[in-house]
Amino acid sequence: MFEMVGNSGRVDNCHIDNTTSYPSKYPEMDTVRDHGCYGTESFCSFHVDHKMSHEKVHKVGIPETKSVAHQFSGKMKETFFPDDPFRQFKGQPCGKKWLLGLQYLFPILEWAPKYKLSLFKSDIISGLTIASLAIPQGISYAKLASLPPIIGLYSSFVPPIIYAILGSSRDLGVGPVSIASLLLGAMLREQVSPITQHKLYLQLALTSTFFAGIFQASLGIFRLGFIIDFLSRATLVGFMAGAAVIVSLQQLKGLLGITHFTPKMDIISVLRSTFQNEKEWTWETILMGVFFLALLLIARYISKGKPNLFWVSAAAPLTSVILSTLFVFATRTDKHGVQIIGHLQKGLNPPSSNMLLFGAEYLALTIKTGLVTGLISLTEGIAVGRTFASINDYHVDGNKEMLAIGLMNMAGSCTSCYVTTGSFSRSAVNYNAGCKTAVSNLVMAVSVMITLLLLTPLFYYTPNVVLAAIIVGAVLGLIDYHTAYFIWKVDKVDFLACMGAFVGVIFISVQMGLVIAVGISVLKILLHVTRPHTSLLGNIPGTNYFRNVEQYTEATRIPAFLIIRIDAPIYFANSTYLRERILRWVHDEEDRIEKEKEDTLQFVILDLTAVTTIDTTGVNILVEVKKTLEKRGLQLALANPGGGVMEKLQKANLIQSLGQDCLFLAVGEAVSSCTSSLKSQA
Secondary structure (H helix, E strand, O other), X not given: OOOEEOOOOEEOOOOOOOOOOOOOOOHHHHXXXXXXXXXXXXXXXXXXXXXXXXXXXXXXXXXXXXXXXXXXXXXXXXXXXXXXXXXXXXXXXXXXXXXXXXXXXXXXXXXXXXXXXXXXXXXXXXXXXHHHHHHHHHHHHXXXXXXXXXXXXXXXXXXXXXXXXXXXXXOOEEXXXXXXXXXXXXXXXXXXXXXXXXHHHHHHHHHHHHHHHHHHHHHHHOOOHXXXXXXXXHHXXXXXXXHHHHHHHHOHHHHHOOOOOOOOOOHHHHHHHHHHOHHHOOHHHHHHHHHHHHHHXXXXXXXXXXXXXXXXXXXXXXXXXXXHHHHHXXXXXXXXXXXXXXXXXXXXXXXXXXXXXXXXXXXXXXXXXXXXXXHHHHHHHHHHHHHHHHHHOOOOOHHHHHHHHHHHHHHHHOOOOOOOEEEHHHHHHHXXXXXXOXXXXXXXXXXXXXXXXXXXXXXXXXXXXXXXXXXXXXXXXXXXXXXXXXHHHHOHHHHHHHHHHHHHHHHOOHHHHHHHHHHHHHHHHHHHHHOOOEEEXXXXXXXXXEEEOOOOOOOEOOOOEEEEEEOOOEOOOOHHHHHHHHHHHHHHHHHHHHHHOOOXXXXXXXXXXXXXXXXXXXXXXXXHHHHHHHHOOOEEEEEOOOHXXXXXXXXXXXXXXXXXXXXXXXXXXXXXXXXXHHHHHO
């Protein structure tokens, strides 16, 4: 005897029929004895006084009907504003809203008023440290993109200043990066020669940078950052490793002293060109290249083993440039085949807006190059920013970053800069040097400015071989074999995507490698969408939990029941597959029952807990499945249909077609109700 309270009234002195079946195998019936009746109208196999033998407690709810405008705005917020960026404006006076708006657009206004001298001490040290890395890297990466070396220095001056004003990361070190430089050069060289058409090539590079900035800023403005998520971690690992191999092989031109070298990027063409031009190799260049590459790798090994010695790796590139320049100047090995940079123009970035080329002849090339380099550089910049933000426990707004990087490149294209983003090597040095704010980028920019104004003549005798060594030393870190092994161990499909991108880059081209990487990622998404996972559920003894029988060996099947869980939304892309898969489950279960001579299958329960939504095709499929099962003498029950599913069923007027008595709050209630129905029929 106990009291039971339901939705529609109060029941006292409830007498439970202890003969209710399967008390040990169906613990949900124990729950009924202990806590009272629950389920739909057809549930309750016990007797209640006061003529209330079918108390209705739990009923599947139907969401409140909302206006089309309200639904649309809700979907928009869910899709584009999951972080609710306007939350901080709620309840604020008008003046405060203006201030918050300016701080949102210009993060520097948020932290600059609180800036202290103690922070500047840390920022100036880190800024000078990354400047020592940025100067040789800028020159080297410009050469990698087949651009004049001075463009690399220009790209390390203006963009960091703009990022310091607009960016939300404290640790990001901004400047040219190897992958974007490689892509830019590889794509433009397909149609234009940087040697015979150097002015046109520079114009196309600047125009591509402008389009990259427009693309990146547009993603931030329209909050479309999910597009970059199509480049999965696995595909990026393979793509970066392949690009690192190709970049390193391309530097054989500088490391061996070859004058005539193939512009192609695949490994076969590069190796063929290397050995076909064996007569151009110079032992002075080779010796110098081996020495400085070993110096850079040793410095990197020291810093990796002892993080407090980060400055060893950071200072190694500039040290190599200084030593090699002094050596060439003292020994005049430039007279014996060692190629040097030569004259670098003094002065700050000249305006280049007049060099942007929007003619129809090259418009498609510059847009395509801008999109590809913009996507890759944006992915790298945001990934690096988020990595160090998680280490330092602060938030980096991805949409702000896209806008900041985009505006940075748009402005850069008008000031003689090519594609820039957040560099992992500079950011790591910046972080290890103890930076506190984006002022470190300003310090770096000032250091580069001084170099541009006063020190560029000093690079005249810098040998190209040391720049090649710096590039090789930098990109070798992109070959992440530990992560590749981890991917292989965890997910073979991801590893296939990783290797597809890697093989595509080294054997076809960098662009095709990227296309293959994106293609495999999209294919994986389509497989998950069109072939969703389903599983057979059984009861965990002693509980009212129903779990996958393959995952939980103790989960037992319930006689006469087939319980299937669908782990995805149901819509046109997968509805046919799900119908066939459900019927296959039924066929397999009937074959098993016939073989093991168990009770006849009578009920099929679909657990819809993971089904977040359903479309019109999916609704019709449920009706078709119900009719097909009824022809086979089976009853269909739906457990825990979500609000989105119930809303669509109601709008389609199909709740009656499916039957109110086939909708249940949980699998346990569905089993109990159907069991009760069987007993009443008996």
